[in-house]
Amino acid sequence: EQTAALLDxxxxxxxxxxxxxxxxxxxxxxxxxxxxxxxVAACIEGGCEILYSEDMQHKLxxxxxLIIINPFL
Numbered sequence: 540e541q542t543a544a545l546l547d548x549x550x551x552x553x554x555x556x557x558x559x560x561x562x563x564x565x566x567x568x569x570x571x572x573x574x575x576x577x578x579v580a581a582c583i584e585g586g587c588e589i590l591y592s593e594d595m596q597h598k599l600x601x602x603x604x605l606i607i608i609n610p611f612l
Contacts, residue, residue: 552582575595591608592608593611597612
């Protein structure tokens with residue numbers, strides 16, 4: 540029940556070929572690892588403004604639309 544409630548409030552963004560192309564460009568431009576770039580691309584395509592990650596650069600703004608925040612700092 541908790542999972543269903545969570546999924547109702549969170550949009551699911553499919554990873555499509557365009558997402559992977561976007562991710563490849565991000566990986567090259569920002570020196571992201573492959574899986575990180577796919578997550579970032581999906582966040583941008585999904586309209587997210589903040590991505591919480593302890594593994595990426597704190598306060599990095601990606602494509603002028605997404606800011607990465609390390610919640611442990």
